[in-house]
Amino acid sequence: MSELLRLENVFAGYGEAVVLEGISFSMEEGDSLALLGRNGMGKTTLLSTLMGAARHHSGALHFSGQDLAVVPAHGRAHLGLGWVPQERDIFPSLTVEENLTVVSRPGHWNLQRVYEMFPRLNERRANMGNQLSGGEQQMLAMGRALMLNPKLLLLDEPLEGLAPLIVQELLAIIQQLTEESGMAVILVEQHARQILPLTRQALVLERGRAVYLGESATLRDDRELLDSWLACGTTPAAH
Numbered sequence: 001m002s003e004l005l006r007l008e009n010v011f012a013g014y015g016e017a018v019v020l021e022g023i024s025f026s027m028e029e030g031d032s033l034a035l036l037g038r039n040g041m042g043k044t045t046l047l048s049t050l051m052g053a054a055r056h057h058s059g060a061l062h063f064s065g066q067d068l069a070v071v072p073a074h075g076r077a078h079l080g081l082g083w084v085p086q087e088r089d090i091f092p093s094l095t096v097e098e099n100l101t102v103v104s105r106p107g108h109w110n111l112q113r114v115y116e117m118f119p120r121l122n123e124r125r126a127n128m129g130n131q132l133s134g135g136e137q138q139m140l141a142m143g144r145a146l147m148l149n150p151k152l153l154l155l156d157e158p159l160e161g162l163a164p165l166i167v168q169e170l171l172a173i174i175q176q177l178t179e180e181s182g183m184a185v186i187l188v189e190q191h192a193r194q195i196l197p198l199t200r201q202a203l204v205l206e207r208g209r210a211v212y213l214g215e216s217a218t219l220r221d222d223r224e225l226l227d228s229w230l231a232c233g234t235t236p237a238a239h
């Protein structure tokens with residue numbers, strides 16, 4: 001496997017404000033990373049920095065052999081970055097199928113494969129984006145990102161606010177993506193216990209700094225670490 005993403009001592013934020021301080025990690029092709037931390041610790045800012053939506057101040061940012069810092073935001077999807085933002089941002093007045101095809105690029109993921117992965121979207125293919133439940137919107141946002149055939153998929157709190165049954169359905173799909181698809185995935189979550197079993201490595205942010213970078217399995221088994229950084233080691237998962 002070759003290296004896909006490398007951050008070295010990255011500082012980033014909004015305007016002059018610095019949110020991320022000295023972040024370093026790397027991922028290989030097909031790798032998976034759980035990006036964890038409590039509210040406001042910088043998880044979304046890290047994804048936004050990769051997508052060019054937050055301001056990169058300093059430090060090396062390499063993706064797929066290129067210096068990402070010099071690639072404008074609009075060119076990053078083309079390079080192979082797929083983003084599913086927390087807000088989902090689906091097009092409300094387009095049908096499910098139009099949402100999926102409007103941004104597609106050739107590759108393994110096509111309409112048929114996306115419908116196989118998300119049978120609910122197939123059932124709803126003629127519905128408008130604004131006629132979907134929250135869970136269906138999340139599926140559509142993920143399906144649309146897959147249609148771009150990214151090398152790295154960024155999922156920002158995909159389970160947020162969804163009913164338990166949908167959460168279980170999405171967790172099974174995310175597991176297929178992280179374990180079988182060959183695509184690399186960064187998964188942002190506040191509920192660490194649900195996603196640590198699905199990812200190879202984990203990065204925990206605390207006020208914009210990395211306080212843990214290592215195997216997800218190690219973090220999963222360490223209640224003390226989970227409690228101190230995430231306050232979730234001994235409490236039941238929220239969903």
Ligand SMILES: Nc1ncnc2c1ncn2[C@@H]1O[C@H](COP(=O)(O)OP(=O)(O)OP(=O)(O)O)[C@@H](O)[C@H]1O
Nearest residue numbers: 014017019037038039040041042043044045046190
């Ligand atoms: N557009 C913005 N402009 C200025 N500051 C911002 C902006 N977005 C986020 N911030 C600040 O950056 C810090 C990190 O926020 P961020 O959204 O990255 O955290 P997070 O870990 O993703 O939290 P959450 O789980 O609530 O989404 C916070 O202090 C937040 O107020």
